[in-house]
Amino acid sequence: MPKNAVQLGRFLKEKTAILSKSRAESPYLHCLLVLSKVVGKPKEYLIAHPELELSIEQVQAFSLYFERLLKGEPLAYITGEKEFWNLRFLCSNVALIPRPETELMVEKALALTKSQRVRYLVDLGTGTGAIGITLASIWKDTRVILTDISLEALFLARRNCVRILGDTTRVSLVCCSWLEGFHPDFKAEVITVNPPYVSKGERDLLQESVRRFEPEKALFAKDESGLSEIKRIFRQAVHHLTKNGIVLCEIGAGQAQDAVSFIRQLKVYEEVQVFKDLAGTDRVIAARL
Numbered sequence: 001m002p003k004n005a006v007q008l009g010r011f012l013k014e015k016t017a018i019l020s021k022s023r024a025e026s027p028y029l030h031c032l033l034v035l036s037k038v039v040g041k042p043k044e045y046l047i048a049h050p051e052l053e054l055s056i057e058q059v060q061a062f063s064l065y066f067e068r069l070l071k072g073e074p075l076a077y078i079t080g081e082k083e084f085w086n087l088r089f090l091c092s093n094v095a096l097i098p099r100p101e102t103e104l105m106v107e108k109a110l111a112l113t114k115s116q117r118v119r120y121l122v123d124l125g126t127g128t129g130a131i132g133i134t135l136a137s138i139w140k141d142t143r144v145i146l147t148d149i150s151l152e153a154l155f156l157a158r159r160n161c162v163r164i165l166g167d168t169t170r171v172s173l174v175c176c177s178w179l180e181g182f183h184p185d186f187k188a189e190v191i192t193v194n195p196p197y198v199s200k201g202e203r204d205l206l207q208e209s210v211r212r213f214e215p216e217k218a219l220f221a222k223d224e225s226g227l228s229e230i231k232r233i234f235r236q237a238v239h240h241l242t243k244n245g246i247v248l249c250e251i252g253a254g255q256a257q258d259a260v261s262f263i264r265q266l267k268v269y270e271e272v273q274v275f276k277d278l279a280g281t282d283r284v285i286a287a288r289l
């Protein structure tokens with residue numbers, strides 16, 4: 001090997017040591033995943049071949065990404081991808097990074113509609129499209145409407161539609177606030193939504209990387225309880241669900257009780273259920289008309 005050649009194993013060790021000194025999480029794994037993107041090989045291949053020699057271009061490309069890792073930017077924004085329900089979603093800082101706990105929405109949507117034909121699904125505040133596109137990949141005959149208040153997020157969701165679903169003729173993307181502007185006669189069997197539910201007062205409790213890099217619109221509700229958008233959605237959904245239709249909504253820790261009493265006060269939903277995520281936190285409310 002030439003004297004100044006850069007050997008992958010040694011390079012990875014050096015960069016991991018540098019990143020460990022910052023407050024970055026999982027320094028080895030994150031360096032490895034960024035290197036895997038730069039080299040264009042799976043991480044397992046890199047682990048098995050520490051003797052590989054990196055080209056100058058690869059070292060330079062890694063350095064640009066590494067600067068971002070050092071500044072604490074989330075890995076998914078750097079690699080531009082995040083896995084959700086075994087699908088790979090394109091990510092950028094215009095939308096929230098799909099979270100593993102949100103997979104519970106998909107699981108419950110499938111379980112609660114087992115014997116029901118879903119002709120229309122609306123995924124409100126779709127972001128990357130994680131929930132709506134995942135369900136669309138399973139319900140192959142369902143017409144899907146993905147909405148967001150952010151046009152940039154919708155462009156990203158559209159790219160994910162093409163990437164994951166291929167044929168996008170049964171998917172519509174709409175820029176609007178929740179269900180405002182939907183035709184009064186429009187009704188769906190399922191509405192899913194993971195709304196912004198963090199109160200501004202809880203800002204400092206968020207992980208620093210979330211606070212600094214993920215979009216405010218995706219995180220913060222408009223009131224101190226964090227329930228403003230959840231309430232708005234359950235009020236509006238009444239008018240756009242079929243009989244027996246379901247709205248599934250992600251909630252934050254500690255919000256279940258107040259959200260459920262609000263929904264019961266509306267006196268229109270027949271059945272209201274709360275589901276816990278794997279950490280035992282109340283995470284999804286499902287209400288059936």
Ligand SMILES: C[S@@+](CC[C@H](N)C(=O)[O-])C[C@H]1O[C@@H](n2cnc3c(N)ncnc32)[C@H](O)[C@@H]1O
Binds near residue numbers: 095102124177193
């Ligand atoms: C918590 S993120 C959820 C993103 C994605 N559904 C997920 O689960 O990963 C909330 C999303 O709602 C969108 N949003 C915020 N206010 C909205 C509104 N009034 N109407 C529609 N979408 C809104 C944000 O732009 C953001 O994409």
